[in-house]
Amino acid sequence: MTEAQLEPMRLSDPANCYPDQKRCRVHFECDMMQIFSLKLAIVPMSTSSVQLYGYIAARDYLDLSLNYIVNRSRDNPLTVRQGSLIEMTGPKRGITMTSAVLVEYDMRIMKGEQEEDDLQLIDGATDFCEVTTPSCPSTYRINGDCGAVDITLACVVNAVEATIDVIVSEVQSGFSLSLSSFVFVGGSRHGIELFCDDVGESCVLTRRYVMAVEMDSWMQLKLKVGQKGSKYDDLERYCRFKAHIHGYARRQIQLEHASIWLKVTWSAMP
Template sequence: MASTEEQVFLGSRNLPYPGANHPDACADWDYPEDPGDGRKAVEAAELHDQPARMSTSDSDPCEIARRALDLMFPREEDSDDGWSTWSAREEGSDDDDDEVDDGQGGKGVDDCSAHEGGDYEEYDGNIQVVPAKTNCPGELYPKSEVEAIDRKWADRFFKQIVEHAKLCDEIMALGDDDDTPFPPSPMKVFPEATGLCILGLRTCHHRVYRTHDTSTTPSTLGYREPSHMLQIFSMRLSSFEPTYPISVYGIFAIRDYLDRRRNYVFNRPRDDAVTIEKQDSFVVPLCSPCRGMYVSDKALVEVDLWVKKEGDESDDKQLFSAYAEIDVRAEANVMFYTRISGDNCNLDLKFKVLSESVEAVIQVYAKVDHPHHVRFTAFSTGYDDYPHRGVVLFDDKLFGDKKMFQHIVAVKANEELHVYLEVNGSVFQWTFQDEHVGAVTSPDDSIFEYGQFFVRVIFAPKDCQ
């Protein structure tokens, strides 16, 4: 069993806990609605009465918290409060780490210098890049509130980490024969303004990710050479709405290091809101990103979701409006189960950062004479342990002379990509591999019973280097 210290440390980095014999926590999205619900589920089992053992005297929960906060909330060396880390803040000593995290895993790097739209100002002969625009609300807060705001933010996040660690510890104590899934770990959700925002530093997330720019990233960007790529598998909404179904609209976008503009994986206007049924486990249907998502160690999640009500837009209810950071550091090829907690609901994500991967553009053409409900799914090495838990490409009724859709996924270099079609209880498979022309394997003629289907995959078609 992982110690409490290990769990808090892993939880602070959004890592799943080492429990190979436990089921896939996202397989059927059988998550508790919140940690309290999960606790009720395990209270019926016989648990240890004693608290979790601490391995050393250094495993004090407060010390663990400070270490986690140092990882998740690095402090600026020249901050007004005189401390550069949370450990130093508690102990009253200065930290000797004089590097500044640029929000992208680098140290002391000015993000804006690599993008258009920056204004250049000269100070004492040195060129400093200052973003031309920003929607950062930091200037609306007095600098005297920096300490209190960051402390409140850190305390809230730490409580989520500890609650998650305790629940995981209880689940692990049930033994290998128990099939209770682990809950999603908390994501690093930014408050409206952080201390970095209030101090006007260029390392605040608004400036690093240029959140004032709400345009869409160009679809022409991408790399031919294998890179670390983000693949989002599922997004689940656990709403506290009293009645169902509910209609949801809004955006969910990723801003990565290749280009800070929005790359949508969910984008529904109000007149095209998606209806989520309770029996569907609140899984939100995702759209294809317009290009692959490249992540060295961090990326920004931007979410703004609404519930459509009867009447006009003024009656609608906002579920989420937040920025959260995906922080995987060097942990590639690990499945992440994370949660963005809100006042009215939770948003649970399943994603993975695949090392040495390329874009794969999947194009599907169909001619169907009779209506059928079809489901297209993509699966490749590193996705999951079961093919039909891969990336859902299309899940709807299909009918007509033509139906063409395109979906972009990340695939590890030189690995096979399988595309599955499920229709009327039958499953058909195409297999593709980079540097092979056409499909390596295709369905037999029995597929013509349902229609004509043509699937094509293009690997790494772009190169912006």
């Protein structure tokens, strides 16, 4: 890897805690919200797909500003079918659940040339209490004027924050890449799709992925790689990372047509 490619990984390295990371008495695990998926449940028209824009975001006690889960402008909408997942672009940091979390949303369906012609999918806010939110992933329906969105989430107890960085280098030819994360929540393993797209050249994936992981449990990352025109099945690779209060770990996956670096940085909420 080049110096330029390594720099984003260095920037995410955690600061040392006094007297050292292993005996830190400043940072602790806490209950956190993990959103596993968003799904377009209902749309008002019988069409194969719709274009969505707007935002879904969370506010917690740590920072009252919006922590975006989805944030799309009208100039850059998402094309989604009814019953399909809505691509999540966040959160940018962990969502704490030591008190209630407010999830706000304003999502619209493009209908015409002007914004005033568009349909309001969902608009409003829902609060999730740390006491009543289950520790196993549960689905809640957000109903709106012109459809509904299903949000699946859980309260992860005694959790730490995992920040995932991905670098793709030494690309020999284009390929499709999907990245999923699997964590133990409520005593069983659950997955979340983080990334799915085509890769044509060496790059640092500009989006960082933040997960809530129960302390001392294992998070598994699954990479699925497919090459256009290949007669073989997609290639799958797995990496495991154990949750800690501090520190980071790197893994390199060397493929025939690319090299993929994964870095997971662990941190606790202040």
